[in-house]
Amino acid sequence: NAGVTQTPKFQVLKTGQSMTLQCAQDMNHEYMSWYRQDPGMGLRLIHYSVGAGITDQGEVPNGYNVSRSTTEDFPLRLLSAAPSQTSVYFCASSSRDSNYGYTFGSGTRLTVV
Amino acid sequence: GDSVTQMEGPVTLSEEAFLTINCTYTATGYPSLFWYVQYPGEGLQLLLKATKADDKGSNKGFEATYRKETTSFHLEKGSVQVSDSAVYFCALSDPFSGSARQLTFGSGTQLTVLP
Numbered sequence: 413n414a415g416v417t418q419t420p421k422f423q424v425l426k427t428g429q430s431m432t433l434q435c436a437q438d439m440n441h442e443y444m445s446w447y448r449q450d451p452g453m454g455l456r457l458i459h460y461s462v463g464a465g466i467t468d469q470g471e472v473p474n475g476y477n478v479s480r481s482t483t484e485d486f487p488l489r490l491l492s493a494a495p496s497q498t499s500v501y502f503c504a505s506s507s508r509d510s511n512y513g514y515t516f517g518s519g520t521r522l523t524v525v
Numbered sequence: 526g527d528s529v530t531q532m533e534g535p536v537t538l539s540e541e542a543f544l545t546i547n548c549t550y551t552a553t554g555y556p557s558l559f560w561y562v563q564y565p566g567e568g569l570q571l572l573l574k575a576t577k578a579d580d581k582g583s584n585k586g587f588e589a590t591y592r593k594e595t596t597s598f599h600l601e602k603g604s605v606q607v608s609d610s611a612v613y614f615c616a617l618s619d620p621f622s623g624s625a626r627q628l629t630f631g632s633g634t635q636l637t638v639l640p
Contacts, residue, residue: 416568445627454529454614454630455569470627502568504628514628516561516568 414438418503418517425493425524433488433520435503443506444486445470445514446478448499455502461486462508493524527552531615531631538605538638546600546634548589548615556617558582558591558598559628563612572600572613605638612636 419434437444442463447455457470461480475497477489486505490497500521504514532547550556557576561569573582578593587602598615615631 447628447630452632454632455628456630457627460627504569513571513574516570518566518568 416503416505416515416517418501418520420520421518422521423523425490425522427493427495427524429493431490431493433490433501433503433522435486435488435517436484437486437503437505437515438484439505439507439515440483441505441515442483442508443514444480445504446476446486446488447502447504448472448497449502449519450499458488458501490522495524498522498524527556527617527619527629529615529617529629529631531613532634534612534633535635535637538636540607540638540640541604542638544600544602544605544609544636546613546615546636548598548600548631550596550598550615550617552596552617552619554619555593556619558589559616559618560587560589560598560600561614561616561630563614563633565611569614605636607638607640610636610638 416437445460446458449455456472459478461467500519502519503517506514528551530549559574560572562572563569573584575582575591581590589598589600612633614633616628
């Protein structure tokens with residue numbers, strides 16, 4: 413059971429480039445989320461989904477897009493990368509009935525130069 | 526909106542010392558409360574949780590009690606080990622917030638345990 417898988421683990425982008433961070437889970441979880449982790453700020457919610465075809469914005473959505481075409485996958489797209497998007501990104505998933513126990517991926521460390 | 530405030534770090538302790546990491550929260554409704562742990566280079570792992578007032582969550586020797594009157598969820602361990610060195614995050618999930626059970630995190634506390 414792989415849990416939550418994120419790819420890539422590391423990425424360097426130039427300002428203005430676009431890319432997609434991949435997230436897949438094999439636990440049939442309804443809920444999926446993207447967070448960014450910055451020093452001294454904990455984790456902040458970017459976007460989330462409560463099921464296939466349903467997404468919503470979190471605390472810091474600007475500059476990011478998501479879609480949820482399947483239960484398993486929840487990719488995060490950076491439209492035009494900026495240095496302010498340098499961060500560690502975590503994907504997480506949860507069953508609707510799990511009493512809020514989210515499973516996290518191992519993260520993607522993104523640097524925008 | 527909801528918020529979580531936790532003890533500033535870093536915290537450095539000797540092995541077998543007593544650990545307390547303070548966490549207080551602000552929420553609209555009656556949230557569930559969590560402690561997550563992040564070991565170096567890894568994602569977050571759920572350490573313990575409590576879903577209603579006066580509940581005590583416990584795991585791996587760590588404990589935290591949901592105190593509604595003081596809006597707190599302090600993490601404690603009686604005797605820390607070197608292997609407990611990690612970053613600890615307090616978090617809440619508020620079903621009455623606008624983001625459908627998503628987690629709100631504190632800023633994290635770095636714990637280093639010296640042999």
